[in-house]
Amino acid sequence: xxxxxxxxxxxxxxxxxxxxxxxxxHEVVESxxxxxxxxxxxxxxxxxxGQPKVQHKSLNRAVVVASVGAWEAFCEDLALAAxxxxxxxxxxxxxxxxxxxxxxxxxxxxxxxxxRLFWTFFRYDPIPDxxxxxxxxxxELGYGTGWRVANKSYQAAEAAGFLDAMVKVRHGxxxxxxxxxxxxxxxxxxxxxxxxxxxxxxxxxxxxxxxIQLAVLTTCGLSDHLQLKPGFRWSRxxxxxxxxxxxxxxxxxxxxxxxxxxxx
Numbered sequence: 534x535x536x537x538x539x540x541x542x543x544x545x546x547x548x549x550x551x552x553x554x555x556x557x558x559h560e561v562v563e564s565x566x567x568x569x570x571x572x573x574x575x576x577x578x579x580x581x582x583g584q585p586k587v588q589h590k591s592l593n594r595a596v597v598v599a600s601v602g603a604w605e606a607f608c609e610d611l612a613l614a615a616x617x618x619x620x621x622x623x624x625x626x627x628x629x630x631x632x633x634x635x636x637x638x639x640x641x642x643x644x645x646x647x648x649r650l651f652w653t654f655f656r657y658d659p660i661p662d663x664x665x666x667x668x669x670x671x672x673e674l675g676y677g678t679g680w681r682v683a684n685k686s687y688q689a690a691e692a693a694g695f696l697d698a699m700v701k702v703r704h705g706x707x708x709x710x711x712x713x714x715x716x717x718x719x720x721x722x723x724x725x726x727x728x729x730x731x732x733x734x735x736x737x738x739x740x741x742x743x744x745i746q747l748a749v750l751t752t753c754g755l756s757d758h759l760q761l762k763p764g765f766r767w768s769r770x771x772x773x774x775x776x777x778x779x780x781x782x783x784x785x786x787x788x789x790x791x792x793x794x795x796x797x
Contacts, residue, residue: 544610549774555599596737601703644693662754663692664784667720
């Protein structure tokens with residue numbers, strides 16, 4: 534068995550670091566929620582349920598913003614790494630689309646721009662390979678409680694719509710664009726009665742999980758398209774980044790278990 538890493542392995546390793554801020558902010562949110570629950574139980578509440586503290590709203594949105602930034606950086610890394618493996622992917626003129634830098638294609642990393650990036654350089658459309666599994670509350674599906682007690686799967690174009698909603702959350706938060714209609718998409722963002730964005734803790738977690746899922750599936754799909762060898766492998770970086778938990782019960786994890794080496 535060769536010890537040579539897959540030529541597209543490095544972007545996945547880099548993604549662990551790109552997601553570090555999002556993951557650490559999310560850990561703070563989860564820790565504070567647990568502390569709030571314990572305090573409510575200590576005061577005699579029957580359950581620890583209740584409205585999270587106001588700062589959680591901003592922290593949750595910050596996780597989504599950081600996750601989208603990590604996705605943008607990852608897509609650029611992946612395209613640059615793949616470019617070295619495909620001779621036709623080198624633009625013949627300087628005025629071609631740029632992969633990275635201030636004029637890079639994925640400055641806004643929605644599904645259209647990501648798809649355009651990989652199609653322009655590699656004639657690969659990643660969207661048919663996308664499959665997302667996320668946590669949702671029944672209320673997001675039109676009935677029941679607001680607690681995260683349900684799951685929902687998005688395939689291909691639906692997964693692209695989920696990503697686009699994530700990017701709109703980033704845009705609205707980063708630019709405070711009041712002209713943009715607040716997005717609403719089960720699993721990543723809801724709207725308040727006052728037509729404002731609401732990002733909950735499970736939305737924050739989903740943003741992390743979704744980026745990892747999309748990254749794995751896009752990388753594997755591009756590798757298959759370019760017929761690259763050897764296979765991918767699990768790494769301690771992924772372990773330390775909590776990928777096993779973020780990918781549990783997802784199509785991306787099933788693919789990794791079936792095709793990657795050194796899986797936990």
